[in-house]
Amino acid sequence: MFKLIWRNTIRHPLRASLTVAGMAVAVLAFALLRTMVAAWYAGVEGASPTRLVTRNAISLIYPLPMAYLVKIQAVPGVEAVVYGNWFGGVYKDEKQFFPVFSVDPLRPYFAIYPEYLMPVDQKLAFFQDRRGAAAGRALANRYGWRLGDSIILKGNIYPGEWQFILRAIYTGAESTTDEGRFYFHWEYLNESLKKSADSRADQVSWFTIKVARPELAPQVAAAVDATFKNSLAETITETEKAFYLGFVSMTETILLAIQVVSWVVIGVILVVLANTMAMSARERLGEYAVLKTMGFKAPHLVVLILGESLLLAAAGGLVGLSLTFPAVFVFKSQLGQYFRVMPLTRETLTLGLVVALAVGLLAALFPAWRAARVSIAEALRKVG
Amino acid sequence: MSEAPTPSAAAVVEIAHLYKSYRRGSQTLPVLQDISLNIMAGEFLALMGPSGSGKTTLLNLIAGLDRPDQGQLLVQGLDLTGLTEAQLADWRANNVGFVFQFYQLIPVLTGFENVELPLLLTNLSRRARREHVELVLELVGLSDRQHHYPAQLSGGQQQRVAIARALVTDPTLIAADEPTGDLDRQSAGEVLDLLSRLNQEFHKTIIIVTHDPEAAAHASHIRKLIKGQLLNDNNRQ
Numbered sequence: 267m268f269k270l271i272w273r274n275t276i277r278h279p280l281r282a283s284l285t286v287a288g289m290a291v292a293v294l295a296f297a298l299l300r301t302m303v304a305a306w307y308a309g310v311e312g313a314s315p316t317r318l319v320t321r322n323a324i325s326l327i328y329p330l331p332m333a334y335l336v337k338i339q340a341v342p343g344v345e346a347v348v349y350g351n352w353f354g355g356v357y358k359d360e361k362q363f364f365p366v367f368s369v370d371p372l373r374p375y376f377a378i379y380p381e382y383l384m385p386v387d388q389k390l391a392f393f394q395d396r397r398g399a400a401a402g403r404a405l406a407n408r409y410g411w412r413l414g415d416s417i418i419l420k421g422n423i424y425p426g427e428w429q430f431i432l433r434a435i436y437t438g439a440e441s442t443t444d445e446g447r448f449y450f451h452w453e454y455l456n457e458s459l460k461k462s463a464d465s466r467a468d469q470v471s472w473f474t475i476k477v478a479r480p481e482l483a484p485q486v487a488a489a490v491d492a493t494f495k496n497s498l499a500e501t502i503t504e505t506e507k508a509f510y511l512g513f514v515s516m517t518e519t520i521l522l523a524i525q526v527v528s529w530v531v532i533g534v535i536l537v538v539l540a541n542t543m544a545m546s547a548r549e550r551l552g553e554y555a556v557l558k559t560m561g562f563k564a565p566h567l568v569v570l571i572l573g574e575s576l577l578l579a580a581a582g583g584l585v586g587l588s589l590t591f592p593a594v595f596v597f598k599s600q601l602g603q604y605f606r607v608m609p610l611t612r613e614t615l616t617l618g619l620v621v622a623l624a625v626g627l628l629a630a631l632f633p634a635w636r637a638a639r640v641s642i643a644e645a646l647r648k649v650g
Numbered sequence: 651m652s653e654a655p656t657p658s659a660a661a662v663v664e665i666a667h668l669y670k671s672y673r674r675g676s677q678t679l680p681v682l683q684d685i686s687l688n689i690m691a692g693e694f695l696a697l698m699g700p701s702g703s704g705k706t707t708l709l710n711l712i713a714g715l716d717r718p719d720q721g722q723l724l725v726q727g728l729d730l731t732g733l734t735e736a737q738l739a740d741w742r743a744n745n746v747g748f749v750f751q752f753y754q755l756i757p758v759l760t761g762f763e764n765v766e767l768p769l770l771l772t773n774l775s776r777r778a779r780r781e782h783v784e785l786v787l788e789l790v791g792l793s794d795r796q797h798h799y800p801a802q803l804s805g806g807q808q809q810r811v812a813i814a815r816a817l818v819t820d821p822t823l824i825a826a827d828e829p830t831g832d833l834d835r836q837s838a839g840e841v842l843d844l845l846s847r848l849n850q851e852f853h854k855t856i857i858i859v860t861h862d863p864e865a866a867a868h869a870s871h872i873r874k875l876i877k878g879q880l881l882n883d884n885n886r887q
């Protein structure tokens with residue numbers, strides 16, 4: 267029986283290999299698209315429920331006065347408050363993009379971000395050097411930076427040439443932790459702004475608040491925003507997750523489109539495989555009738571057809587998934603600066619295989635139903 | 651005109667007042683009308699008659715491949731009209747071997763594997779299956795061709811493989827629909843000799859549908875169907 271399934275499958279080698287190839291491409295595309303979506307959401311996955319972000323109510327690009335710090339610290343439930351600026355900056359040329367933040371106060375900052383791991387000596391060196399900087403491992407690897415290297419960024423939001431000394435390289439505690447960031451002292455930025463009498467001195471892009479327990483988050487957020495109600499710069503405080511989702515939601519429609527496309531690809535391959543199976547089953551209707559004369563019953567024929575369909579689908583699915591690894595690797599090296607992490611997760615792979623098998627199953631349904639129902643006498647009349 | 655059903659211990663097939671019609675749209679096309687026929691154990695019956703007279707239809711009914719509209723149809727005393735589809739399939743697996751005009755071997759399986767197919771429905775061990783298959787292939791004289799695929803065999807050889815396949819479960823009844831219809835004289839002769847041998851040496855009950863007088867000459871009995879009716883029995887021994 268198994269022999270017959272296998273021989274039937276490879277009966278038309280060209281048809282079978284084209285079907286497997288199509289299936290492989292579809293599953294590959296499916297897994298890649300899913301991985302891209304997962305990459306977008308990776309920041310959200312890494313968010314902590316005990317961290318809140320306070321920003322200007324109008325938009326993130328409007329700053330908040332540093333003076334808010336004391337008032338936020340006074341809100342009950344707040345354990346620690348840190349702040350930072352989005353620096354922007356250009357390294358070498360415009361294409362070399364990576365996120366640069368100036369943050370403070372450093373000790374509590376990295377204390378409330380325990381997922382950024384730094385060796386103690388590097389951490390101290392970074393904290394003590396006013397021009398010191400910390401970079402993620404992936405970022406440092408990308409440019410071959412070593413500790414002590416001098417790194418020059420050209421300011422675009424904050425004009426001028428900015429020189430930093432790499433003092434620490436952090437690693438992520440989890441697979442979703444972004445290892446592509448660049449941090450330096452907020453003090454360094456602020457003093458320079460003061461010197462040039464820039465009106466943007468003593469201002470921050472956001473405050474990050476640490477609360478003790480996730481349940482406290484809503485009331486602390488409400489209390490902080492209430493504090494600054496009717497002041498010059500009103501605030502919005504939300505969980506880190508909501509904050510990241512805010513970024514993602516700008517591209518939500520694109521992500522949705524990508525997801526839709528990933529399923530459309532599967533739908534297309536379903537039609538292709540169903541067609542192949544229907545074609546094969548139609549050609550073999552006479553053979554099915556002959557098997558029936560020998561006493562084979564509908565379930566036997568269903569197994570024959572389903573087996574063949576699942577074999578094709580599984581072969582295509584496995585080829586597609588195995589191609590996903592090199593494909594993601596290529597994506598990562600080409601698009602690494604846009605996608606902070608490229609998590610080719612076990613879920614994506616499992617989903618890819620499950621979807622492939624489901625396609626195999628669905629594609630076999632109609633042909634199997636037809637073969638099971640075929641009337642022996644009538645089918646034999648056609649084949650003699 | 652037809653003989654009355656005389657239940658006999660030796661009758662393998664007992665048919666009385668059998669009717670079969672096909673519906674084509676709103677029209678009902680009567681194909682078999684009031685057929686009564688007894689086939690004795692060990693008989694080699696040739697069904698003859700013009701094209702469209704209902705020979706295949708009658709053979710299919712006897713072999714349990716189709717169902718009559720009314721009438722009695724007993725094979726070895728078992729009423730086939732009372733069986734469900736699944737029961738009928740099991741019955742076929744054990745009691746009938748069918749041979750077709752165009753051999754109907756599965757092209758992706760070797761001769762050996764084709765003959766083995768019906769045995770997959772039994773619970774014989776792989777070894778027992780192999781022994782059965784080799785035995786019948788020997789009987790049809792194709793031991794040396796068992797690992798050939800159908801496309802590598804001549805028409806006559808394919809038909810002999812098909813006969814081996816029909817024989818391998820040791821059925822009571824062998825039903826063959828124009829088994830020599832697609833063969834040249836020589837191959838047809840070999841196939842007919844083989845059927846005769848099965849009938850005489852192994853006492854198989856054989857029913858063939860044929861247009862070929864040569865084929866009919868091998869039979870012990872000949873019955874003619876015309877327009878769905880069986881002509882009078884004129885050469886019963």
Ligand SMILES: Nc1ncnc2c1ncn2[C@@H]1O[C@H](COP(=O)(O)OP(=O)(O)OP(=O)(O)O)[C@@H](O)[C@H]1O
Nearest residue numbers: 644672673674681700701702703704705706707708
């Ligand atoms: N499934 C069917 N649907 C409609 N009509 C059918 C069907 N099967 C058989 N018939 C009709 O029944 C009649 C008898 O058919 P059958 O195949 O039994 O003839 P036959 O004697 O075997 O002919 P031939 O010598 O050509 O094989 C024919 O007129 C045929 O058209």
Ligand SMILES: [Mg+2]
Nearest residue numbers: 705706707827
């Ligand atoms: Mg016929």
